[in-house]
Amino acid sequence: xxxxxxxxxxxxxxxxxxxxxxxxxxxxxxxxxxxxxxxxxxxxxxxxxxxxxxxxxxxxxxxxxxxxxxxxxxxxxxxxxxxxxxxxxxxxxxxxxxxxxxxxxxxxxxxxxxxxxxxxxxxxxxxxxxxxxxxxxxxxxxxxxxxxxxxxxxxxxxxxxxxxxxxxxxxxxxxxxxxxxxxxxxxxxxxxxxxxxxxxxxxxxxxxxxxxxxxxxxxxxxxxxxxxxxxxxxxxxxxxxxxxxxxxxxxxxxxxxxxxxxxxxxxxxxxxxxxxxxxxxxxxxxxxxxxxxxxxxxxxxxxxxxxxxxxxxxxxxxxxxxxxxxxxxxxxxxxxxxxxxxxxxxxxxxxxxxxxxxxxxxxxxxxxxxxxxxxxxxxxxxxxxxxxxxxxxxxxxxxxxxxxxxxxxxxxxxxxxxxxxxxxxxxxxxxxxxxxxxxxxxxxxxxxxxxxxxxxxxxxxxxxxxxxxxxxxxxxxxxxxxxxxxxxxx
Amino acid sequence: xxxxxxxxxxxxxxxxxxxxxxxxxxxxxxxxxxxxxxxxxxxxxxxxxxxxxxxxxxxxxxxxxxxxxxxxxxxxxxxxxxxxxxxxxxxxxxxxxxxxxxxxxxxxxxxxxxxxxxxxxxxxxxxxxxxxxxxxxxxxxxxxxxxxxxxxxxxxxxxxxxxxxxxxxxxxxxxxxxxxxxxxxxxxxxxxxxxxxxxxxxxxxxxxxxxxxxxxxxxxxxxxxxxxxxxxxxxxxxxxxxxxxxxxxxxxxxxxxxxxxxxxxxxxxxxxxxxxxxxxxxxxxxxxxxxxxxxxxxxxxxxxxxxxxxxxxxxxxxxxxxxxxxxxxxxxxxxxxxxxxxxxxxxxxxxxxxxxxxxxxxxxxxxxxxxxxxxxxxxxxxxxxxxxxxxxxxxxxxxxxxxxxxxxxxxxxxxxxxxxxxxxxxxxxxxxxxxxxxxxxxxxxxxxxxxxxxxxxxxxxxxxxxxxxxxxxxxxxxxxxxxxxxxxxx
Numbered sequence: 001x002x003x004x005x006x007x008x009x010x011x012x013x014x015x016x017x018x019x020x021x022x023x024x025x026x027x028x029x030x031x032x033x034x035x036x037x038x039x040x041x042x043x044x045x046x047x048x049x050x051x052x053x054x055x056x057x058x059x060x061x062x063x064x065x066x067x068x069x070x071x072x073x074x075x076x077x078x079x080x081x082x083x084x085x086x087x088x089x090x091x092x093x094x095x096x097x098x099x100x101x102x103x104x105x106x107x108x109x110x111x112x113x114x115x116x117x118x119x120x121x122x123x124x125x126x127x128x129x130x131x132x133x134x135x136x137x138x139x140x141x142x143x144x145x146x147x148x149x150x151x152x153x154x155x156x157x158x159x160x161x162x163x164x165x166x167x168x169x170x171x172x173x174x175x176x177x178x179x180x181x182x183x184x185x186x187x188x189x190x191x192x193x194x195x196x197x198x199x200x201x202x203x204x205x206x207x208x209x210x211x212x213x214x215x216x217x218x219x220x221x222x223x224x225x226x227x228x229x230x231x232x233x234x235x236x237x238x239x240x241x242x243x244x245x246x247x248x249x250x251x252x253x254x255x256x257x258x259x260x261x262x263x264x265x266x267x268x269x270x271x272x273x274x275x276x277x278x279x280x281x282x283x284x285x286x287x288x289x290x291x292x293x294x295x296x297x298x299x300x301x302x303x304x305x306x307x308x309x310x311x312x313x314x315x316x317x318x319x320x321x322x323x324x325x326x327x328x329x330x331x332x333x334x335x336x337x338x339x340x341x342x343x344x345x346x347x348x349x350x351x352x353x354x355x356x357x358x359x360x361x362x363x364x365x366x367x368x369x370x371x372x373x374x375x376x377x378x379x380x381x382x383x384x385x386x387x388x389x390x391x392x393x394x395x396x397x398x399x400x401x402x403x404x405x406x407x408x409x410x411x412x413x414x415x416x417x418x419x420x421x422x423x424x425x426x427x428x429x430x431x432x433x434x435x436x437x438x439x440x441x442x443x444x445x446x447x448x449x450x451x452x453x454x455x456x457x458x459x460x461x462x463x464x465x466x467x468x469x470x471x472x473x474x475x476x477x478x479x480x481x482x483x484x485x486x487x488x489x490x
Numbered sequence: 491x492x493x494x495x496x497x498x499x500x501x502x503x504x505x506x507x508x509x510x511x512x513x514x515x516x517x518x519x520x521x522x523x524x525x526x527x528x529x530x531x532x533x534x535x536x537x538x539x540x541x542x543x544x545x546x547x548x549x550x551x552x553x554x555x556x557x558x559x560x561x562x563x564x565x566x567x568x569x570x571x572x573x574x575x576x577x578x579x580x581x582x583x584x585x586x587x588x589x590x591x592x593x594x595x596x597x598x599x600x601x602x603x604x605x606x607x608x609x610x611x612x613x614x615x616x617x618x619x620x621x622x623x624x625x626x627x628x629x630x631x632x633x634x635x636x637x638x639x640x641x642x643x644x645x646x647x648x649x650x651x652x653x654x655x656x657x658x659x660x661x662x663x664x665x666x667x668x669x670x671x672x673x674x675x676x677x678x679x680x681x682x683x684x685x686x687x688x689x690x691x692x693x694x695x696x697x698x699x700x701x702x703x704x705x706x707x708x709x710x711x712x713x714x715x716x717x718x719x720x721x722x723x724x725x726x727x728x729x730x731x732x733x734x735x736x737x738x739x740x741x742x743x744x745x746x747x748x749x750x751x752x753x754x755x756x757x758x759x760x761x762x763x764x765x766x767x768x769x770x771x772x773x774x775x776x777x778x779x780x781x782x783x784x785x786x787x788x789x790x791x792x793x794x795x796x797x798x799x800x801x802x803x804x805x806x807x808x809x810x811x812x813x814x815x816x817x818x819x820x821x822x823x824x825x826x827x828x829x830x831x832x833x834x835x836x837x838x839x840x841x842x843x844x845x846x847x848x849x850x851x852x853x854x855x856x857x858x859x860x861x862x863x864x865x866x867x868x869x870x871x872x873x874x875x876x877x878x879x880x881x882x883x884x885x886x887x888x889x890x891x892x893x894x895x896x897x898x899x900x901x902x903x904x905x906x907x908x909x910x911x912x913x914x915x916x917x918x919x920x921x922x923x924x925x926x927x928x929x930x931x932x933x934x935x936x937x938x939x940x941x942x943x944x945x946x947x948x949x950x951x952x953x954x955x956x957x958x959x960x961x962x963x964x965x966x967x968x969x970x971x972x973x974x975x976x977x978x979x980x
Binding site: 052055056059060066067069070071073074075077078081084085098101102105106149153156157158160161162164165166168169181184185188189192193275276278279314315318319321322325388391392421424425427428431432435439 | 546550560561567571575591592595643650655658671674675768805809882915917918
């Protein structure tokens with residue numbers, strides 16, 4: 001006898017009946033399996049939690065400012081809660097000190113610009129909405145208690161709808177989105193409270209003063225304790241992205257001609273970060289606009305120009321993206337023909353990435369090095385001409401074998417056909433490379449010059465020895481870090 | 491005598507002194523100029539405001555659902571304010587009904603998914619934080635009134651810091667960002683109030699119940715009155731972007747071979763919307779995940795697959811971006827050589843865009859048309875082969891003139907050189923076109939098939955006549971709109 005889960009043992013008794021033996025081993029086995037399953041689940045859960053925590057920890061170790069930010073939020077909250085814990089402060093602002101706590105929680109952002117954006121929006125919107133609500137409430141109260149809710153209700157409906165609609169307008173969305181929410185919030189709170197509360201002006205005043213306390217605390221904490229400036233972040237992000245593009249370009253060409261290794265394979269992917277950087281760049285520029293002068297940046301530093309450079313970087317990244325897809329066909333081209341263009345291509349990629357790196361240095365040091373950039377661009381132009389010449393002389397190479405063969409028309413046509421087809425991937429690769437170089441010259445150089453112009457970058461002191469070694473084509477990382485530290489320290 | 495602004499008249503008196511005449515016309519002139527300037531400023535201001543309002547109005551006319559959204563917000567606010575205006579409701583929840591109003595203002599988003607995301611986050615976070623705060627408050631109160639503020643303060647500091655840090659983790663950021671804010675907010679409110687307020691549980695209960703009232707009202711309004719589903723938006727956006735890519739591809743190739751007109755110049759730019767669509771697609775998919783089953787979409791509809799299709803669309807868009815930069819060099823290629831590749835290129839672009847449009851139809855009608863897509867892909871493959879053959883036969887064309895000339899080696903090499911250089915832009919263009927086609931086949935077709943698989947798209951009924959006329963290669967717009975209306979109506 002067998003049930004579906006295993007074997008069942010039975011004993012036949014003397015009276016003919018049979019007794020089923022308890023399949024103890026079976027149930028024990030089941031229990032053990034369940035236990036194992038449970039243990040597995042627990043272990044899996046612990047491992048997952050552990051991995052999650054490890055990832056989170058790595059996130060913070062990568063950029064310790066994230067830890068500092070969390071501590072800052074904690075400190076600001078502790079400070080604002082003193083208004084509740086300390087008798088004299090509590091008596092000063094009364095029960096509505098809870099608004100100060102709320103303000104701190106809602107308003108504190110990672111960057112100074114983000115915090116300022118929210119603080120100023122919150123303060124102005126609260127003030128405006130409060131004033132408006134008091135005014136309309138006064139008008140409504142003149143018309144008698146019976147009409148008051150209708151007037152207040154209709155005005156609330158109209159204002160809320162109009163303000164909500166204004167949030168769809170891109171300019172308003174970018175700069176005053178939070179203010180719109182707070183405007184509706186304050187207007188509805190004050191106007192609705194007005195129906196039941198008599199000392200309305202005191203309430204409005206308390207709300208405003210507590211919000212000012214909260215915002216001031218946030219602004220102080222975010223500016224004075226390890227500030228993270230959105231402007232500086234953008235200022236560092238743009239050259240970093242350019243450096244990534246330069247690396248990708250170098251690695252892509254090196255890979256095409258077989259000079260790839262493990263590290264270059266990794267660096268090749270760098271351009272991908274640049275492809276989708278638009279959103280973060282725009283939000284940084286938006287926040288940077290609210291920041292006061294800090295480090296080398298004035299209040300009206302041309303942050304918009306950084307966005308233009310970002311756009312030109314992306315246009316290069318698109319080209320490199322197409323370029324990398326040529327890597328799939330790199331083995332279709334005969335080595336002999338590849339050899340013919342190799343040095344010119346490598347030269348062009350080196351000189352192009354050199355231009356990008358010079359431009360990145362211009363931005364990160366805020367020093368116009370017109371001469372150096374012009375030289376680098378000149379180098380790049382020469383490399384383009386060299387590559388074009390090498391492409392021009394390709395047919396010689398293709399036809400060369402002919403001189404030693406019989407000059408039969410059929411053979412001639414056959415050989416040329418074969419060679420041209422084989423050459424096409426290489427020629428496409430080369431012309432994409434030229435296109436990338438021309439984008440660098442037309443877009444990137446121009447936008448960086450515009451930034452240098454409008455940002456009033458300083459002229460280089462001719463007596464100062466250039467820090468960056470041009471021949472190695474590498475930005476000295478420690479130099480860049482020093483620079484960063486200096487800018488942050490100011 | 492002349493002052494800097496004009497001529498000054500003076501009369502010499504009998505005693506030798508001189509008297510300056512008041513230059514009345516001059517001051518009048520100045521006044522008029524000031525007046526004109528002021529008028530100009532006012533007119534400019536009015537015009538600017540008018541333009542701004544007109545733009546805003548157009549925004550709403552383009553998509554009337556934006557108007558509806560504003561009205562919905564107004565209605566929800568009116569409804570929630572009834573809790574204040576109506577005696578029985580007010581007595582039910584007490585003074586904290588203000589929390590319900592706040593919830594509505596803060597939580598109401600444009601899409602159902604956005605509203606649900608915020609509502610659920612707000613509810614769960616409030617519940618969790620309130621429970622935790624009450625628990626820790628109880629522990630603290632056991633340790634005596636003296637230690638209470640320290641225990642509460644330290645726990646607040648630790649929890650706020652940890653929660654703030656968790657917001658940096660991408661997964662948490664995408665799904666629970668708002669919840670984290672509310673968690674800190676509620677915890678600090680309850681724990682701080684606990685120091686001065688005795689009936690803490692009642693406060694926590696009131697806060698939770700008013701928040702539930704507010705969120706339920708928001709959810710009802712946003713689902714029942716003209717709902718805007720983030721999922722449906724994403725479902726419509728992806729095929730629309732694909733259609734734009736198809737148009738851009740067609741227009742780009744037509745432009746290259748001189749078949750451009752005003753409309754095609756405009757359509758050529760369509761791919762640019764796709765380049766930067768990642769952020770909006772991701773936020774839609776994020777919101778869509780919170781939405782219940784609606785229309786043809788189940789609760790667990792594979793929204794992630796839409797993101798993959800979006801990625802493959804962007805990879806095509808990058809290729810087209812590079813393709814359009816070939817348009818600058820279109821006049822460098824001799825017409826005779828261009829003519830040779832024209833029909834093959836046009837053919838490839840038509841068949842490629844046909845594949846894209848078939849895929850778009852598959853998505854928007856949620857019907858797997860494997861046969862049609864296979865046929866279209868087959869067409870595209872044939873077009874690639876045709877183009878490759880035409881490129882192969884290019885050298886014949888280049889060498890043809892030779893047959894009628896003296897077969898001098900120098901001349902041979904010269905002629906071929908000239909021709910190869912002239913041909914290069916065209917060949918690059920053609921190989922980029924082939925690359926685009928192969929990306930469509932490798933990425934787009936595959937990702938759409940994955941979506942059809944995991945989204946359980948229905949098989950086409952063979953007896954139903956296909957609605958879309960394959961030969962014209964155009965999606966019938968009214969059909970698509972009908973479909974949209976149907977999905978929305980469900």
